[in-house]
Amino acid sequence: MATMSWEQRLQQFVEAKGSSSSAGAAGGAGPSGAVSAASEADVEQMTVQCIADWHTPTAAAAAASTYQHIPRFYRKCPDENDAVRMRVREEARARHVQRLSKEMLTNSDLDVVWALLQRQYSSQENEEKMINFDDFVRVGQEAGEKFSSYFTSPMVYAKLYQQDPRGRLPISRLYAYIMRKVWLQQTRIGLSLYDSHGTGVLLEVDFENYILELIPTLPQLNGLEDSFYSFFVCSAVRKFFFFLDPLRTGKVKVQDIMSCKFLDELLQLRDDKLTADQQRCNWFSAPHALRVYGQYLALDLDHNGMLSKQELMGYGTGTLSPVFVDRVFDECLTYEGEMDYKGYLDFVLAMENRKEPQALHFFVRLLDVQNLGYIDMFSVYYFFKDIQRMLEAHGQPMVQFEDVKDEIFDMVKPVDSLKITLEDLLRCGQGDTVISLLIDLKGFWLYENREQLAADPSQLDAEDEDDDEVDDMELASSVPSGGHVGNQGDGAGGHVGNHGDGGGDSQDVLPVEREFREMSVEDLE
Template sequence: MSETKTDTKNEDTANNNTSTEQKAMDDKQIKLNNKLKDKLRKYIKKLDETGTSITKEESIKLEVDTFKQLYKPKLAGNEQSYKNIPKFYFKLPRPDDTLAQKLREETRAQFLQKKSKELLDNSELKHLWSLLEKSNGNTTVTNNDELIIDYFQFKKIREEAGPKYKPYFTAEVFGRLQAAEGGVGRVRAVSLFNYVMRRVWLQQTRIGLSLYDVTGQGYLTEHDLESYIAELVPSLAALDGLDSSFSSFYVCTAARKFLFFLDPLRVGRVRIRDVLSCSFLDDLLELREEDLPMELQEQNWFSAASALRVYGQYLNLDRDHNGMLSINELASYGSGTLTRAFLQRVFQQCLTYDGEMDYKTYLDLVLALENRKQPAALAYLFRVLDINCVGYLDAFTLNYFFKAIQEQMIAHGAEPVNFDDVKDEIFDMIRPSDPSRITLSDLVRSGHGHTAVSILLELHGFWAYENREALAAAGDHA
């Protein structure tokens, strides 16, 4: 009993000593904080103890001393690390430095090979599906007896599958799939499996594209894209009948779409992540199907039918057969109603050779005219319409282009429409932030930018707008 009392007394004494030490430390910290506050007050007021203004040098010294006091715990024992900033930028090897170039290429190849081995192959995907089927999940009649798994089964499959599958079985993945399906604590097994397959495909494609990224900076130049597409063509069944003499033109046609839509600043390269996130690669790989319907092929820019159509139009416009298009030859494009004012601006704005347009520049124009609803196409056409290069279209600019429409109307024996009426309709349609000028963002935001530019650049577009109600009625009767 006496031993118990002694132990209790010792514990109380130890606790009292600890409390005393803690109190002393707290008092010391309070004094330090008060001292620092006084220094900061003097610094802020720019006054010393005598009430007179202190010099700039003294003020800076006071600030530095205060900073060191405040951040002393972080600097203690590691002060040298703040004096030496580690290297974070590494220059690319020079083109003439063969050894460095080869070392970089080999290193990147080894890295991509390592990443490729981390992906699931076909046998591992089949193993995953068998685990999903054996998970004892619930089935629902409303979803055609589809397998549904909850989070506990989700974790169980992750443990059974092994470490290679864990990146695909995170809580975030389950939460996103659950939210997408609107379920409560459960996801469909087929949705999970499709997610894993899609992610594996994206990673494989990312690695495949990276092999053509010579600099390793995450970009593909036009030459890199053309090399990738040229090596991909033999695996596309829908292109089996493509003539070898047309292959180079096909590759150029296909690569140009990536650059037109994914390179808005026209720097001659596209980001690999942008290539993966857009639908163009899906459209290109869709051509692996042997029995792709002709209707789908005609709608697909990358199909042989579409490429031959575009190239055939180019050859038909080239009346002097010199491989280039003059402004007079381009005037026959489409319905032949593109205004002279618009065509002149195209040749002023775009790259030409001795006043004539090559095939690549022609492709940009075709992509812009055939995809007028897309922001990239509107940006292209806006640059052409912006005759003063001021970033907006005002009444003067609209009148400049619509005057050419009026001239075409007179040439066709029609009575010209009053410009003020058309101008008011365009501004009412776009509803710009500034009521006196229309910017590119106004065109995109309104959702009617394609209609506005069509009114200004070709008679056919203006006629379609003027007769929209009659055309709509005819379409309903048909």
């Protein structure tokens, strides 16, 4: 006889109980019609088992339930007054960093890898030693488990492969890749030491401390006077924060610092053989930092360490429009109506990088005089009428507003024909030209005479020579002893603990140094 289901057993029990009740009422109840205690116990046991089965989810039900009950994935940082939790958090972070440090390759490990690559190469072409994939795997096996992440994945080989007809890879490129990965790990750990809250972001004062302790490790900065350190730190930090924190939150992600090119540019100063041209193009080099600060001192006519509107009017060729300078002081942080060095650095970074999205964001905020979130016809007229006054003062032929307005809107081709947004300027690729037309008489003149200048470039060369008349180093030599960086709060000169430079050990492997520098973070992911 087949085993009855719970439903069948329950139905039988109910029917038997009903029959027993009817028979009892008629006076003919007997043992055969009564519901036995054993039968009732069986039904009760089966009912309890069914209920238990209902509460035991199947695999599908368990998977679906995860969408209804999301596990906790965020824990708020403990309050600074909670000394015990803060101490536990700091200790956990320190041990995590210590463990990562032990897992990193050392200089001796890198020497071992280089020796293996030198021994295992299978061919040579144009004095470049090459390995194939079999050699690549063999090196990984001989190197050991510590190097497994660099040699076990075919993706590493595929990323570095450069269309060699025989499927080979230069050993110098592979070694440069390993060096670059190790350097990034070292730098990541070094930056995390300054992450005071352990949240993956650095506050401005945290990054200032990092740069300050990095200075002694950069040979190109050996000639800097101690009194200039705070100015250099301010200059370096402002570039990172201007581009990585355009919304001015006062913090940047460590991951963003690692991903941008600025850290490479900064650590390029480890090379004591940089040419004068390379130093001139490097924002973080001593000559460039001294030049920017020298210009600041030259503009500060009353020598009070701050810049007034009239003093900022002398920036560059002295052709900025007064209305634009007024807007700079309206929107940027000032102290009793004057600009400090930190604000000046933001201004310089915007002026020198007008094509960049962060700079265009800076300028749109200034040109949006009505705080509408875009540049309208009134804003264009508001700034161009000042350019017209300057043209008239210099005896230049007048240009009609309608012509300039049509030219600007034709260049930008905004989605809305009556307003220009930041997205419109970024999309059109002519945002820097539009900005120059509205804020700078020289920029307007260069645009108006672009065809003539293209036919006779000597006129433009003469203009550039006039701009470079002031000797940068002579200006920089006037850096005062024990100077300060205007009114900028904590500053970069505070005392910090000995966290190390975080930049990693440099390797004197000349054949791979160029490839090492050219590799981006995206190449290493």
